[in-house]
Amino acid sequence: MDFDVVVAGSGIAGLSFAIDAAEAGLKTCIVTKKGGDESNTNYAQGGIACVTSESDDFERHIEDTMTAGAGLCDSEVVREVVKDGPARIEDIQRLGVEFSKLSDGRVSLGKEGGHSKRRILHVEDMTGRAIEKAYLDAVRNHPNIDMREHSVAIDLITLRKIKKFGYTTDEVEDRVVGLYTYDDINNKVETLRAKAVVLATGGIGYSYQYTTNPEIATGDGIAMAYRAGVEVRNMEFIQFHPTALFTNSDERFLISEAVRGEGAVLRDHRGQAFMKKYHPLKELAPRDVVARAIDSVMKKTGDQHLWLDSTGIPSEKFKERFPNILAACERIGVNPSQDWIPVVPAAHYLCGGIRTNLDAETTLKGLFACGEVACTGLHGGNRLASNSLLEAVVMAHRGAQRVIEFSKSENLPTVEVPEWVDGNVQDSDERGVLAHSLDELKRAMWDYVGIVRTTKRLERARTRIQNLAREINDYYWNFKVETKLIELRNMIQIADLIVQSALQRRESRGLHYTLDYPSEMSDPHDTILRRG
Ligand code: FAD
Ligand code: SIN
Numbered sequence: 001m002d003f004d005v006v007v008a009g010s011g012i013a014g015l016s017f018a019i020d021a022a023e024a025g026l027k028t029c030i031v032t033k034k035g036g037d038e039s040n041t042n043y044a045q046g047g048i049a050c051v052t053s054e055s056d057d058f059e060r061h062i063e064d065t066m067t068a069g070a071g072l073c074d075s076e077v078v079r080e081v082v083k084d085g086p087a088r089i090e091d092i093q094r095l096g097v098e099f100s101k102l103s104d105g106r107v108s109l110g111k112e113g114g115h116s117k118r119r120i121l122h123v124e125d126m127t128g129r130a131i132e133k134a135y136l137d138a139v140r141n142h143p144n145i146d147m148r149e150h151s152v153a154i155d156l157i158t159l160r161k162i163k164k165f166g167y168t169t170d171e172v173e174d175r176v177v178g179l180y181t182y183d184d185i186n187n188k189v190e191t192l193r194a195k196a197v198v199l200a201t202g203g204i205g206y207s208y209q210y211t212t213n214p215e216i217a218t219g220d221g222i223a224m225a226y227r228a229g230v231e232v233r234n235m236e237f238i239q240f241h242p243t244a245l246f247t248n249s250d251e252r253f254l255i256s257e258a259v260r261g262e263g264a265v266l267r268d269h270r271g272q273a274f275m276k277k278y279h280p281l282k283e284l285a286p287r288d289v290v291a292r293a294i295d296s297v298m299k300k301t302g303d304q305h306l307w308l309d310s311t312g313i314p315s316e317k318f319k320e321r322f323p324n325i326l327a328a329c330e331r332i333g334v335n336p337s338q339d340w341i342p343v344v345p346a347a348h349y350l351c352g353g354i355r356t357n358l359d360a361e362t363t364l365k366g367l368f369a370c371g372e373v374a375c376t377g378l379h380g381g382n383r384l385a386s387n388s389l390l391e392a393v394v395m396a397h398r399g400a401q402r403v404i405e406f407s408k409s410e411n412l413p414t415v416e417v418p419e420w421v422d423g424n425v426q427d428s429d430e431r432g433v434l435a436h437s438l439d440e441l442k443r444a445m446w447d448y449v450g451i452v453r454t455t456k457r458l459e460r461a462r463t464r465i466q467n468l469a470r471e472i473n474d475y476y477w478n479f480k481v482e483t484k485l486i487e488l489r490n491m492i493q494i495a496d497l498i499v500q501s502a503l504q505r506r507e508s509r510g511l512h513y514t515l516d517y518p519s520e521m522s523d524p525h526d527t528i529l530r531r532g
Contacts, residue, residue, distance in 0.1 A: 003029045003146070004407050006179050006194040008153040008221060011039035012128075013371025013392040014200030015135035016091070020400030022144035026407060029192060030139065031151040031181050033483065037132050038216050040202050040372065041389070044128025045256040045324070046112050047099075047120040048092075048393075049386035050085035053109055056117040058082050065387060068114040068286045069380025070510030071524040072234070077377040080358055081387075084394040089121065092393065095134040100124055100321075111261035112385035114286040118261075120386045125256055125322045131389070150184040152483050153220060156197060156228045156367065157417055165418045174229070175365035177415045184483050189420035195412055196366050196403045199225060199354060200396070203372040204238075204498075207491045208347035209446035212244050212254040218487040219494035221373040225354045226497060231363045231530045233375045234352030235494075236502035237511040239383055240451050241348035242266075242290040245328060245341065246305035252346035253328045255308060257385050259336075260284060262321065264310035266294065267340060269303050288382045288511045291345045295451045298344070307340035345451060349388060351379040351511065352501065355528070360399025363530075366412075368403060370395040381510020422480060433475070434484050437468055438491070445495055449502065453514040458503050465495045501527040 005021050007014045010032035022028045032038075051061050061082045066073045093099070099121045100108040110120035123130035139145050157178040159171060178193040201221030205213025226232055243260070244252035260266075260283040265273045278293040279285035285293075294306055310318065315337035319326055322336075329336050353375040354362050360370045371392040378391050441464075448461035469492050476489050505512050507521040 003027050003192060003194045005029070005196045005198060005403055006031065006192050007198040007200055008179065009039070009200035009202060009371070009373070010036045010136070010147070011041035011200060011202050011371060011392070012131055012135065012389055013396045014198065015139055016393050017198050017200060017370060017396040017400050018145055019135065019138055019142065020397055021403055022142050024404040026144065026404065028144055029146045029148065029194070031148045031153055031179070031192070033152040033184070034150065034216055036136050036147065036149055038214060039132065040205075040213055040217055041128045042132045043212070043214060043254070044131070044389055045125045045254055046258040046386050047110055047122030047127040048089070048389040049115065049120050049384065050089050050390055051082065051119055052086060052089065052107065052121065053117070053119065056119050060116050061119065064114055064116050065378065065384045066380070068382050068384040070382050071520070072380030072510065072526065074377025077358060081376070081378050081391055081394045084397070085390055088390070088393045088397060091397070092131060092134070095138050097123065097130050097134045110258040111284065112257040113260070113281070113284045113290060114384045120258065122258070125258065125324045128389070148181070151190070152182040152184055152486055153201065153224065154180045154182050154189065154481060154486055156224050157191070158228050158364065159415070160229065162415070162418060167416060167418070169413065169415070171413065173365055176228070176367040178417050180420050182481055182483065182486060189422070189481065191417055191419050193415070193417050195407045195410070196368060198399065198403070199367070199369040199373050200371045201373050203350045204491075204494050205347045205349070207442060207445050207495055209250060209442040210244070210252050210344070211347040212241055212252050213347070218491050220487065220490045221369065222353055222497070223490035223493040225362060225364070225367065225369065226493065226529070226531055228364060228367070229531050230367060231355040231528055232353060232497060233355045233526045233528050234381070234501065235350070235497045235529065236505050236527060237351035237379070237381050238347060238498065239287060239349040239351060239511055240291040240345040242287060242294050242345050243308055243343040244346035245332070246344045247332055252344070255325055255341055255343055256322070257287070259308065259310055259313070259322060259325065262317070263312050264308050265312070266290075267307040267309050268297050269301055269306070286382055287385060288513070291451055292513060294345055305342040305344045308343045309340045310336045311338060311340070313337070349383055351375070351381065351383050356395070358398060359402035360395050361402060366406070368399045370399050381512065431484070434488055437472060438488055440464065441468055441488075441491055441495060449495070449498055451513065453502060453512070455503065455514065455516045458499055461495070462499045462503070465492060465499060468492050469496065497529055500529060
């Protein structure tokens with residue numbers, strides 16, 4: 001099957017990229033591994049950060065982003081993303097998203113950690129759901145888009161790879177020529193040929209035992225890119241959200257930072273508000289600071305969770321602003337206007353990823369990446385709250401303009417792409433093994449590669465990950481591909497990249513905090529990994 005562009009992923013990044021490409025007349029395919037709306041985007045609560053108010057300005061948003069980023073933000077990227085924001089917000093509104101308004105008709109702007117101004121546009125506390133729905137409606141009605149649900153990207157097809165199968169070419173530079181995907185309904189592998197491939201497969205949160213992310217967040221795009229020799233950077237910077245709802249299960253529903261933005265206070269088991277000891281901005285300090293403070297208080301007291309006291313927010317206001325959070329609290333018998341909410345940190349967002357430039361180009365020709373899968377340099381060592389939806393939509397637009405240009409200007413020779421070969425494989429009869437390996441991986445990541453790290457813990461994680469990698473590789477080449485196997489292989493690869501990067505960073509900076517190197521080095525640097 002031939003396309004101008006194949007996009008993997010149907011969150012905000014993939015969908016907005018596809019719409020722009022299709023609008024320009026490109027034959028566009030979207031593959032997405034579950035139903036179209038199953039994405040991190042769909043769960044985004046707080047909103048999208050953008051300068052839209054007259055009392056705000058670009059310089060403040062730039063400064064807040066750079067301060068949160070702990071010396072590692074790329075200032076040009078920060079400036080461009082922040083400045084492109086208002087135009088992209090208009091695109092979102094044109095697709096039918098109506099941001100919440102105040103009673104006087106002005107757009108309601110939320111506040112979150114690290115922001116010096118109210119600048120978060122939101123749709124109640126279900127911003128992502130509203131955006132996802134509007135984009136999916138546009139995609140499903142578009143004549144130039146072939147939308148394939150339950151279609152799992154397995155691996156990139158590159159010239160370098162197919163040369164190994166005997167393909168000959170005069171082209172010296174490697175480039176991407178397509179994508180192998182697994183059709184999860186009909187259990188078969190498909191070969192999609194394309195001039196450009198876009199990875200918009202989102203983050204990695206599901207590699208951790210406790211996470212706010214849904215099951216799709218298994219790092220597939222980053223693992224595929226790494227296997228294809230593409231550069232990935234700063235994989236050690238995992239953002240832990242300070243306030244996920246504590247329950248006895250592994251599930252971690254997010255209690256948006258916007259609740260703290262409206263005045264909620266963190267309290268320890270004695271009822272003391274402790275954040276003033278850790279940062280002058282208290283509950284609205286950057287996320288790394290708040291998550292570490294909670295971790296430290298919990299370790300001191302041995303408590304399983306702390307409390308978020310939102311009883312100061314009038315109940316009518318809570319109901320209007322946070323209906324989804326209210327419903328989640330009520331499901332566990334908590335009334336946030338009267339009771340304190342039990343909260344714990346949980347893995348939330350990956351600041352590192354596939355290295356891209358400001359046109360969403362990766363280090364492999366024809367391969368683009370945008371959204372959480374990518375590392376543009378916007379977030380540096382710690383993402384400012386609600387900057388990720390902004391980054392995704394800005395970078396998808398910029399990338400799409402580049403793909404449109406690329407597919408018109410590049411005269412690419414047609415390539416015979418070999419079909420997927422299953423080899424000597426059999427149906428899996430050991431699904432239990434996959435489930436156990438997944439549990440082991442998620443536990444190791446939580447226990448040894450968490451908020452506070454040490455070299456010894458990271459090395460322990462590395463040993464476990466290497467054992468799992470050996471087992472799963474053996475399994476991968478001897479059994480038929482299936483979604484769980486594809487994902488587990490990718491998660492193990494991602495865990496290895498996170499640990500490698502964390503061991504390389506011999507300092508504490510932003511989201512990477514290690515007791516063995518508690519200070520910042522004087523020269524901020526990226527960690528870059530590339531398969532040789
Ligand atoms: P996603 O939205 O995660 O989409 C990835 C897509 O790729 C999915 O469709 C997935 O199914 C698909 N996919 C994955 N692997 C494959 C594969 N192998 N083959 C095919 N398809 C694949 N950010 C903010 O800025 N503001 C917020 O308020 C906010 N709140 C959040 C709340 C929660 C609970 C969570 C989890 C995150 C939140 N974030 C927020 C972060 C933000 O939602 C994400 O960073 C952003 O939505 C990522 O968008 P994306 O398009 O890159 O990826
Ligand atoms: C939240 O609403 O607290 C999440 C915001 C984000 O992750 O940017």
